[in-house]
Amino acid sequence: MRKPFVAGNWKMNTDSYTSVELAERIASGAMEAAASGSVTVVVCPPFVYLQSVTKALSASSIGVGAQDVYYEPKGAFTGEISPSMLKDIGCTYCLCGHSERRHVIGETDELINKKVTASIVGGLLPILCVGELLSEREASQTNVVVTRHLKNGLAGLSAEKVSAVTIAYEPVWAIGTGLTATPQQAQEVHNFIRKLLGQMYNDQLAEEIRILYGGSAKPNNAAELMGQPDIDGLLVGGASLKADDFLAIIQTAM
Ligand code: PEP
Numbered sequence: 001m002r003k004p005f006v007a008g009n010w011k012m013n014t015d016s017y018t019s020v021e022l023a024e025r026i027a028s029g030a031m032e033a034a035a036s037g038s039v040t041v042v043v044c045p046p047f048v049y050l051q052s053v054t055k056a057l058s059a060s061s062i063g064v065g066a067q068d069v070y071y072e073p074k075g076a077f078t079g080e081i082s083p084s085m086l087k088d089i090g091c092t093y094c095l096c097g098h099s100e101r102r103h104v105i106g107e108t109d110e111l112i113n114k115k116v117t118a119s120i121v122g123g124l125l126p127i128l129c130v131g132e133l134l135s136e137r138e139a140s141q142t143n144v145v146v147t148r149h150l151k152n153g154l155a156g157l158s159a160e161k162v163s164a165v166t167i168a169y170e171p172v173w174a175i176g177t178g179l180t181a182t183p184q185q186a187q188e189v190h191n192f193i194r195k196l197l198g199q200m201y202n203d204q205l206a207e208e209i210r211i212l213y214g215g216s217a218k219p220n221n222a223a224e225l226m227g228q229p230d231i232d233g234l235l236v237g238g239a240s241l242k243a244d245d246f247l248a249i250i251q252t253a254m
Pocket residue numbers: 009011170174175176177178214215216217235236237238239
């Protein structure tokens with residue numbers, strides 16, 4: 001039985017005051033979910049607010065994740081943040097390969113693979129994001145793209161290491177656009193991903209790994225999305241910046 005998982009990606013939003021305020025509102029509103037332990041809840045603030053958000057959430061069971069990570073442990077890598085630095089300030093998760101990093105910043109599968117690998121080795125739990133562009137969906141390339149992201153992103157990792165990973169299927173055309181994949185479209189790809197992981201590793205891993213959907217998830221579509229057999233939770237962008245909306249989504253997952 002896979003535990004539902006709701007993660008909020010705050011992207012490049014909030015400031016030193018509103019990040020803590022948002023975290024505190026989520027923590028107090030999610031007390032029931034936290035107490036029952038029935039949902040994994042994680043927020044991913046910008047790097048500079050990670051420490052204050054971690055502190056604000058310290059009495060709750062809400063986890064904190066980074067939106068990115070670098071693969072080297074330390075040294076002359078100006079501007080980068082290592083897994084051990086993130087661990088040091090209480091981070092447990094990190095996003096790897098978010099579509100904005102792939103398509104705006106230009107990250108490659110090879111770089112993302114190094115980040116996933118270094119995260120696991122460094123004791124972080126990576127959330128590997130995969131998903132196709134609109135043009136790729138229209139050209140019936142969704143499964144090809146998702147296969148490439150998964151195979152390259154997880155290259156060289158054993159089944160044991162991959163069991164630390166959560167996958168997020170995020171069709172790029174649905175991120176921040178208000179367009180959501182229909183529950184059926186999302187379920188189809190989630191089921192494809194689960195079967196592929198079964199082939200790449202084993203049935204147990206495929207059965208146990210959590211696969212989140214991301215792309216304009218909102219309180220009004222969360223229940224139907226999470227009601228699909230292979231959708232284990234949601235990676236939420238815009239709606240995670242509104243405490244009431246994020247809490248309503250967490251409530252749906254309970
Ligand atoms: C995201 O940032 O991962 C995301 C899914 O954003 P949104 O919910 O705003 O589409």
